[in-house]
Amino acid sequence: MSLVNVTGLTVEFGSLRAVDGLSFRLEQGAALALVGESGSGKSTVASALLGLHRGTGARVGGSIEVAGVDVQEAPDEALRRLRGGKAAMVFQDPLSSLDPYYAIGDQIAEVYRVHTRVSRRAARARAVEVLDRVGIPDALRRSRSRPHEFSGGMRQRALIAMALACEPDLLIADEPTTALDVTVQAQILDLLHTLRQETGMGLLLVTHDVGVAAESVDEVLVMRHGRAVEHGPVAAVLGSPSQPYTRDLLGAVPRVDAPRAAAQVREEPPEVVLEARGLRREFGRGKRAFTAVDDVSLTIHRGETLGVVGESGSGKTTLGRMLVGLLEPTAGQVRYDGHARVGVRPAVQMVFQDPVSSLNPRRSVGESVADPLRARGESDEGRIRERVRELLERVGLEAAHYDRYPHEFSGGQRQRVGIARALAADPRVIVCDEPVSALDVTTQAQVVALLGELQRELGLALVFVAHDLAVVRQVSDRVAVMRRGRIVEEGPADEVYDNPRDPYTRQLLAAVPALDPRIAAQRRSARRELATL
Known part of the structure; x- marks a missing residue:
């Protein structure tokens, strides 16, 4: 059967x-x-x-x-x-699947007791056993931790441990x-x-x-x-x-082994529109101080795409927010058009990872797109409405969508609204923070194609922050690889991907899923061997 x-x-x-x-x-x-x-x-x-x-x-x-x-x-x-x-199920979002008030181990033990009727002590021992089985280090101590004390990957391991508790x-x-x-x-x-x-x-x-x-x-x-x-x-x-x-x-x-289809040909010297010099950003004070970005310097040229890749916690998003002006650096300087930038400038805009949380659910998408226009002094409501309708159509939506609310749109459509809002300020640079990470591959391709089309037509510079190496290769002229707040490798995209110099870059590339199951099996075997060294 x-x-x-x-x-x-x-x-x-x-x-x-x-x-x-x-x-x-x-x-x-x-x-x-x-x-x-x-x-x-x-x-x-x-x-x-x-x-x-x-x-x-x-x-x-x-x-x-x-x-x-x-x-x-x-x-x-x-x-x-x-x-x-x-039969057990592991859901997409482990944070919403775990109770924030209870220790991870207690939650696993409770599931085990429901199905086996064992003592609390035996259930707690089983919880530690399965946490250790899924690779949680120091499982006994970490079983007392609450979900917010685990990283995203560790929370997903904890959910798998919970699913395995009863040997489904x-x-x-x-x-x-x-x-x-x-x-x-x-x-x-x-x-x-x-x-x-x-x-x-x-x-x-x-x-x-x-x-x-x-x-x-x-x-x-x-x-x-x-x-x-x-x-x-x-x-x-x-x-x-x-x-x-x-x-x-x-x-x-997107394929990590395929170079960008149409690399841009540039006249020398390229115009530098945005520059980071020795950026450093710390959070907390004293012994609890944490350095998220540490001495990062970058230049972004007109009309090019700079990809920034790295694992969660590498400092990518913090760097992007400093480039836009949403965070002030602890040390170092961001320069726009050769001058030190203070605060947020309309010429440098951001498209956020989660369009749901970055759009006000109580306001129509048209009103959200109109915000940058009003912020720069536009007061003629007729002109504002007409400009917003133009922007919505420009990103592949309909002018009639002005009065609709975010919940009426799909994830890809909401991201298009976010792009329209960024364009409303007539920027020269757009920082895209994981703009396609939550989208399926066809919607990803549509949003990436839209960004490329807008870049070519408007001469925009893009900073594309992402953990998906295949997408970054597809869109980027140059790539910077971040680890623990520092840039460990930077150069033309094809050069970084085809001949990575830093061991960390090679490690990232080896982890990218392969569409060929045979290659996937070879990579899995190689990762297992590295783990035993």
């Missing part, structure tokens, strides 16, 4: 059919990835496997069997035993690496692979990142509009896709 057997699954929310007649199987110990764009129905399917739509008003049809349990017909008590016992037959991982940088992502994917080998559990991986699928699974099921587009062995689907949609999806994936 298959570990998972889904036949004719449909899920409807009101008039919307999110999943439409989906069927698939997953055998014990095997791994299957559900791949597709945002809105394709992937996460809806994952939730249906554990009966999480029950009581929500969603209408679920078809047959779902998981670890011998008929999810559609099982009583609530049987579903509770299934969840966490025979099936692990469902819903976008488990979306918010993680490449090295931590590689660690989590390696961990999932090792756990499969050692425990024999099955894995259902939900992801929009085709590279992550190549690293992790045996089979791929490509979804679009709630339906299966293509299904087969990972090497066949990714190597020789039979369906146009799958080919388009693969074509949108």
Whole structure:
């Protein structure tokens, strides 16, 4: 009997059919990835496997069997035993999945006690055991820590530990690496692979990142509009896709081994529009002082893109905020057009990582885009409204969207609103802080193409801050690699990527997911060997 057997699954929310007649199987110990764009129905399917739509008003049809349990017909008590016992789920955002008030170890112990009825002491011991198993250092001490005391990667490991506590037959991982940088992502994917080998559990991986699928699974099921587009062995689907949609999806994936298609030809000497000299930024005082950026110097030329890459905590975002003027440096200087810059200047704007939190939910997107126009003294409301409509159309939205609110837009559309707002100030430099990290690959490609088009038409300089090395190579003329607040390597993008000098740069590149499963396996083996040295 298959570990998972889904036949004719449909899920409807009101008039919307999110999943439409989906069927698939997953055998014990095997791994299957559900791949597709945002809105394709992937996460809806994952939730249906554990009966999480029950009581929500969603209408679920078809047959779902998981670890011998008929999810559609099982009583609530049987579903509770299934969840966490025979099948466990790891969600995309570990911070919202963990209770901020309780220690990590206590939360894992509570899950274990619900399913096994053991003593508190035995449950706490089990919590420490699984935390150690997923690679949390000093697991006994860290089990007493609360979620905010863990990094993003450690919180994701803690969620995996919680899922493993009861030794489930099936692990469902819903976008488990979306918010993680490449090295931590590689660690989590390696961990999932090792756990499969050692425990024999099955894995259902939900992801929009085709590279992550190549690293992790045996089979791929490509979804679009709630339906299966293509299904087969990972090497066949990714190597020789039979369906146009799958080919388009693969074509949108940025490649770390592909040079930028159209490198810019420049006349010498290039015009320097923004310059950082010896920037340093400290947070806290005395013994608690932390240096986030340490003696960083950069030049940004008119019309070029400077990529800034590094792991979480490397100082990328702090550097970007100092370049814009949102943070004042502890030491050093930012110069615009050859003059020291004080405070925020309209000529240097920022596009933020999370367009949801950077847009006021109580104001229409048109009013948010209009803010820079009013800030520089424009008072004619008719002219303001006309200019905002022009900007919305310029970034691929509609003039009529002026009066809509952020919640009415998709993630990619909200990011376009953020770009329109930055353009409203007529900038010469835009600092983009992880502008596509939360978007699926096709939406990523659209936003990146938009930025490139605007750069060519307006002569903008871009500073592209990101942890995704493939995207950075695609868009950048030059690249600066940051580690622990310092730049460890800088140069033309192709030179840095093809002939990295610094060991840290080589380590980052080795962690990038490969679309070829054979190469992915070789890299995983190489990482395992390095870890044992």
